[in-house]
Amino acid sequence: MARLPRWISQHLAALRAVLVLTAITGVLYPLAVLAVAQIPGLAGKADGSLIYDDAGNVVGSSLIGQEFTDADGEALLQYFQSRPSMAAGETGAYDPLASGASNLGPENVVDTLPDPELGWDGDANAAKSLLTQVCERSLAIGEREGVDGSRPYCTDTGIGAVLGVYYSEGTTGDVTRVVSLNEQCDTTETPFLKEYEGVQVECAAYGDDHAAAIITPIAGDAPADPQVPADAVTASGSGLDPHISPAYAELQTDRIAAERGTSTDEIEDLVEEHTTGRFLGFMGEPAVNVVELNLALDEELPLT
Amino acid sequence: MSETTAGVVFIAAMLAALALSYKPLGDYMYRVVTREHHRKVERGIYRVIGARPGTEQNWAGYARSVLAFSVVSILVLFLFQRVQSALPFSNGFIGVEPGLAWNTAVSFTTNTNWQAYSGEATMGIFVQASGLAVQNFVSAAVGIAVAIVLVRGFARKATDKLGNFWVDLTRIVLWVLLPISLVAAIVLIGGGVVQNLTDFTSASTTTGDQTITGGLIASQEAIKNLGTNGGGPFNANAAHPFENPTSWTNFVIIYLLLVIPFSLPRTFGRLVGQNRQGYAIAAVMGVIALASVSLVVGFENMANGTVPQAVSAAMEGKEVRFGIPDSGLFAAATTLTSTGSVNSFHDSYTSFGGGVLMLDMMLGEVAPGGVGAGLYGMLVLATITVFIAGLMVGRTPEYLGKKIGAREIKLASLYFLVTPALLLIGVAASIAVPENLESMQDAGPHGLSEMLYAFASASNNNGSAFAGFGANTPWFNTALGLCMLFGRFLPIILVLALAGSLAKQKPVPATAGTFPTHKPLFVGMVVGVTIILVALTFLPVLALGPIADGLQ
Secondary structure (H helix, E strand, O other): OOOOOHHHHHHHHHHHHHHHHHHHHHHHHHHHHHHHOOOOOOHHHHOOOEEEOOOOOEEEEOOOOOOOEOOOOOEOOOOOOOOOOOOOEOOEOOOHHHOOOOOOOOOOOOOEOOOOOOHHHHOOOOEOOHHHHHHHHHHHHHHHHOOOOOOOOEOOOOOEOEEEEEEOOEOOOOEEEEEEEEEEHHHOOOOOOOEEOOEEEEEEOOOOOOOOOEEEEOOOOOOOOOOOOHHHHOOOOOOOOOEEOHHHHHHHHHHHHHHHOOOHHHHHHHHHHOEEOOEOOOEOOOEEEHHHHHHHHHHHOOOO | OOHHHHHHHHHHHHHHHHHHHHHHHHHHHHHHHHOOOOOHHHHHHHHHHOOOOOOOOOHHHHHHHHHHHHHHHHHHHHHHHHOHHHOOOOOOOOOOOHHHHHHHHHHHHOOOOOOOOOHHHHOOHHHHHHHHHHHHHHHHHHHHHHHHHHHHHHHOOOOOOOOOHHHHHHHHHHHHHHHHHHHHHHHHHHHOOOOOOOOEEEEEOOOOEEEEEOOOHHHHHHHHHHOOOOOOOOOOHHHOOOOOOOHHHHHHHHHHHHHHHHHHHHHHHHHOOOHHHHHHHHHHHHHHHHHHHHHHHHHHHHOOOHHHHHHOOOOOOOOOOOHHHHHHHHHHHHHHOOOOOOOOOHHHOOHHHHHHHHHHHHOOOOOOOOOOHHHHHHHHHHHHHHHHHHHHHOOOOEEOOEEOOHHHHHHHHHHHHHHHHHHHHHHHHHHHOHHHHHHOOOOOHHHHHHHHHHHHHHHOOOOOOOOOOOOOOHHHHHHHHHHHHHHHHHHHHHHHHHHHHHHHOOOOOOOOOOOOOOOHHHHHHHHHHHHHHHHHHHHHHHHHHHHHHHHO
């Protein structure tokens, strides 16, 4: 047989190399790890830390968060609530088939307002800014837990407090016009701020383009350290975070105790049991596992 | 202990763990690449490949083998994804469409692991474990092999023989990457990382249904970080509780992605016969890395910006179990190396925090950089530094006994220019096409940051993203794919050529006038040259992106 040209034989050698290395690192290696994973102690973890009920059915994984809401997405008051989740799939949030984050930036503060005839739910082009999402969640949680849900840069109605300011010289000079960018005219009686630099603040009309205005978030007088904790108003990176901070758990204990007809102490003990501290005292942050905690609630303090 | 103190201890513990590994791992890798005797299993593999382990290649021959191996890798991985639906363990997914399959094949072969798809909704267990994860091993091995060749160029005298690619590749995979991955995968399972052959498990939860995903995750998690690849089986990457379930697995993963790049300077020191040269290079990497880590963690703790202040913490896109400082360290480590796995989402970082992450990549990922790629990048910068120092005193520059002449400095300069050219031309060309602006999720400077980050990530083979950016369009799949290809292989060819021209020289003896390259002065100069070169190149565009964003 005639010798193949060198460039062909070189690529054939490369192909054989890819195949033999695939056999080693792509088949033998993962299967070897899989074999080791079958030993007792590791097997349950390798299978996904699944939780079973008494009948042997899978009810979740202790590592994957769940949402505790009714069919309309309203919080079920008898359960600890998880963090907001961006892993929204066909079965709602906390869908492991759609893990992910909001990816909205730190200055994502201007809403894309909906067509008034369609509303937020009907208009696919409308989008709430990250700031408005944070404000809205904080207000709702404050109401639910009976604390002050206000935050800096949020209006009293749970909307991002952001003005679009027009100046006579573009970016400098006198203020000529001020629009509260996230407060839509047909749903706003009076904007959160009456005047800015002596100019009356207008509501935002649907379809107006305020690209020429300077975006000016207004901090307001809400405390810099709000009563609703940070993790309660932000979405996690995975959208599957099974944990909340001890502070957010503490905020919810009174409500759970009342709903379940028991003492706050008893709930606090359960929370304590399902809290992991920092590993070795310095790795990570203390965290409360909501999935396990709520299962324990149903088991030990069933609703009558 | 406050969150900040715990974070500082976490970083100090990481530093200690890396320092403890430096000597043993560096020495071990030295022995792997210099051992004369070929073991039986190695000889078996060479026979299958048809390689002659006794024959060493010159730089051009070595480069041809690297390129042939990479081209075939891209084709095999492309086909593998296309025929997915006909394969077992495909989770019922269809074949990946051509544009995306091409982008992904290039991405994994170039050690980038840019992912324009969602793992759990696109790739089945078989493609993940036997296609993508294989490239996690071999693309890492290619990087280390090229770095070793450059070091051989410095160490060898008057020869054109630089080693045999198939030998280097096989040994690095078998004796460096495989054993560490095996141990790491099992440790990670102990923390809760999954490893099974179940595609989906249905759960009836308290309030409804949930579909729990499975897969060969632990084995891939280990190598995707050890090989500074970053391409995870899940969309949420190492933020996903099945990839990174606890605060201590987080520590293990960050350690894995830093340990080889930080230990390779030791291997370099051993190969050139002066351990102190290795310490100097490791010191340069360490200084830049520590500065970057402090800045990222500092900015995230300060939580500047409208939304972080409204929240009172930069908690958007971060997990409770990790907290803010440990997330910041992960983000810095993943962009300082070419890893690109994430345990929190960079798009939602504070403007300045995200800006530092971008700068980390623009530094060329040399502190400590990707496996191998970091070392050869740093040695090129050291070469440029020696040249600049030579200009200052009017002497012919030399590094490790080799003269840095016209040919060497041309190759080093071209090397440095490749990624800035790809990055800046890529961004400029993309902005010039109006419909590309629709890929920006955020308005204003943050939108530019998103695009800038995408090109920085692709050109430097990082793979992380400001993930709000809509990169799965024909334009960006193509443009970013080209950036990944050129950003990987042009530097490799230039480095191999540099190695060839260095190896040919006879070493010149050190004299009283030789600039010592193992002293703090040299370390400081390399740090300075790196930062000045990069700052001059990128400050204008950074001013329009993250800096404008942060000063709003």
